[in-house]
Amino acid sequence: MKRLSRMALSSVGSKYIMALTGLGLMMFVLAHMSGNLLIYGGRDALNAYAHGLTEHPFLLWTARGGLLAVFLTHLFFALRTWQENQSARPIPYAHEATIQANWASRHMLLTGVVILLFVIYHLLHFTFGVVDADHFKRPLPDDPKQLDVAGMVIAGFGNPIVAVSYIVAQIFLGLHLWHGGSSFLQHLGLNGRGYDAAVNRVGAAVALVVVVGNCSIPLAITMGWVY
């Protein structure tokens, strides 16, 4: 146990933690997006999916607890390594230059903080109903036991400012995944053994899928394609 904790706190061990928690969060983002895309199957499809999730409260809250733990671990190790990196170079260069590191890789903390703020807002909006309480999960007129999640989403994105803020947040998420989606393979040691192409492309591919998939929903609602 002592050995494992010392390993986790080392510079190389932290990579494993960041990679595994990042991978978990990336899988969640993809699963979450897949569920949301059901809105294109009509209001009933999304409502049935949302209802299905709440049918097993024990499983739901276990999953939520696990997700929160993974999220906080990712956050803690990100801040810890960032703080160490800051102190590793106390005097900066007078003339800074970058040879090949892209914008996404250099701004993981910024994109990460934007995602954190967005997640808080998103939870207040669609999970706790603090923002826009009027449209929050009202019972369906023909079946009072089911809640109108699709109606809540469509009403929420009916406000263009909300729709635009979600789209901007997804672009930040995409930038974070662009680097993280490739980085985790390198961190787990899966580079240089025929995985080179994957390391270069997985991040960009995941980022593209998530940005296009998630942005399409507020966009489609704003344009009136989904109603």
Add this chain to the structure above:
Amino acid sequence: MNFTLHIWRQKSPTDEGRTTTYDARDISPDMSFLEMLDVVNDELIEKGQEPIAFDSDCREGICGSCCLMINGIPHGPERGVATCQTYMRVFRDGQEIYIEPWRARAFPLLKDLIVDRGAFDRIVQAGGYVSVNTGGAQDGNCLPVAKTDAERAMDAAACIGCGACVAACKNASAMLFTAAKVSHLALLPQGQPERHARVRNMVEQMDREGFGNCTNYFECEAACPKEISVQFIAQLNREYLAACLEGEGEK
């Protein structure tokens, strides 16, 4: 060719230090960067001023002594060369050139452009060796090594320990250096007995020296005068995990 040089001057480790501007006049485009600095120093000595202190030894790209940050890029704009192999023809006539020392907490500055890279020596001392009980020299080729392994080991062993990877990394991480040293021995049969203890001890020493963490900017690979690939960092990650899970040879 003429250049305007902005050079970091610092009398001692405790001195505050400042950037000072010098003119380099009538420089041949075929001079190396260090020869250009020699010309500037000759003028300074003639004027009775303190010459600029910088490290250099072999001046043919194999010793790893010459470590200059040139316009924000270790060893200057050309890929795959050390400062001593950077020629003035790669710069524009009249260009302003910023010359700074490597900046890292683990590399304390001694004077002007010279830093103490003893941290690298201590990382190697922590495990970057093989222990051989003395006896008769082994016959050549009695330890079979696959050609692909030999070549990969050589790619890693090309590291000259100049510290450009640390200087280039936005986190001042020494991951590429340590990865190269760990990998080249892990790929060869002589490195097997101490394989797990080596990677654990070298990573521990690297962390103790105060280097930053690796976040995959891959600036190190681009700055490395020997063009060592970040794939060796992936190998280091694999080696470290295997060593920690196995746990044998724990101090």
